[in-house]
Amino acid sequence: MMQAQDLLRLKEIARRTRRLIIESVAEAGSGHPGGSLSAVELVVALYFHKMRHDPKNPKWEDRDRFILSKGHAAPLLYAVLAQAGYFPIEELKTLRKLGSMLQGHPDFRTPGVEYCAGSEGIGLSVGIGLALAAKLDGKGYRTYVLLGDGEMQEGQVWEAAMAAVKYRLDNLTAIVDRNGIQQDGLTENIMPLEPLAAKWKAFNWNVIQIDGYDFEQIIDAYNKAEETLNRPTVIIAHTTKGKGVSFMEWSPQWHGQAPKKEQVSKILEEMGLL
Numbered sequence: 001m002m003q004a005q006d007l008l009r010l011k012e013i014a015r016r017t018r019r020l021i022i023e024s025v026a027e028a029g030s031g032h033p034g035g036s037l038s039a040v041e042l043v044v045a046l047y048f049h050k051m052r053h054d055p056k057n058p059k060w061e062d063r064d065r066f067i068l069s070k071g072h073a074a075p076l077l078y079a080v081l082a083q084a085g086y087f088p089i090e091e092l093k094t095l096r097k098l099g100s101m102l103q104g105h106p107d108f109r110t111p112g113v114e115y116c117a118g119s120e121g122i123g124l125s126v127g128i129g130l131a132l133a134a135k136l137d138g139k140g141y142r143t144y145v146l147l148g149d150g151e152m153q154e155g156q157v158w159e160a161a162m163a164a165v166k167y168r169l170d171n172l173t174a175i176v177d178r179n180g181i182q183q184d185g186l187t188e189n190i191m192p193l194e195p196l197a198a199k200w201k202a203f204n205w206n207v208i209q210i211d212g213y214d215f216e217q218i219i220d221a222y223n224k225a226e227e228t229l230n231r232p233t234v235i236i237a238h239t240t241k242g243k244g245v246s247f248m249e250w251s252p253q254w255h256g257q258a259p260k261k262e263q264v265s266k267i268l269e270e271m272g273l274l
Contacts, residue, residue, distance in 0.1 A: 010048060013261060024079065034181070042212055121154025178236050182252070209226060
């Protein structure tokens with residue numbers, strides 16, 4: 001059970017993260033707000049409660065690793081990294097601008113970024129490499145991979161799922177942002193994923209399903225993943241695309257469409273952030 005003060009702290013960071021996502025994407029005039037807003041609590045819980053990392057030493061050898069496989073959610077990762085102290089929050093205003101270290105998809109120019117994302121379906125394979133390296137080197141760090149549900153239509157994800165079990169990577173946790181929407185529409189209309197939990201179980205992963213906005217469930221799932229031995233864990237987090245903005249929620253339109261600057265005040269007011 002989390003302490004009440006810790007829970008309040010995480011909720012406040014999540015609120016601030018949503019504000020920074022909206023402001024930075026609107027300032028850029030482009031970006032992906034829907035999938036960034038859907039996974040806020042999942043990433044906040046990692047960086048501000050679970051993972052071992054050091055913003056003053058981003059390449060610390062024993063740090064836990066986070067792979068954003070759904071790289072279009074870069075505004076979320078940047079907002080979290082800035083608040084964690086990897087770079088000044090003011091840098092978020094340069095999102096997607098020419099010469100900025102904060103590009104549309106993460107790359108190594110940004111302190112704290114572990115993976116140059118862009119092409120879908122690759123992140124879990126990268127996470128397996130990191131987790132296997134930790135095993136071979138006798139290191140205790142853990143690797144977390146955040147996957148979009150749309151990218152699980154890629155065959156490479158399931159090849160990676162087999163490999164992770166073969167090598168008994170109990171230091172690897174996959175997190176599925178199960179918001180049900182991809183760029184072109186509903187996942188179940190484009191290429192159905194259900195029964196998703198049963199698929200992962202058939203691959204012999206430890207499967208946990210949670211409400212992706214309940215911090216207690218999120219942290220409990222991360223703890224259970226750490227306690228699981230000899231096989232990897234996948235956390236299927238049920239979420240909402242565009243969470244917190246009424247006209248963005250459940251809408252494929254806002255997968256990759258930025259709000260206009262004149263909409264920001266209205267959005268923040270609706271989210272209770274003004």
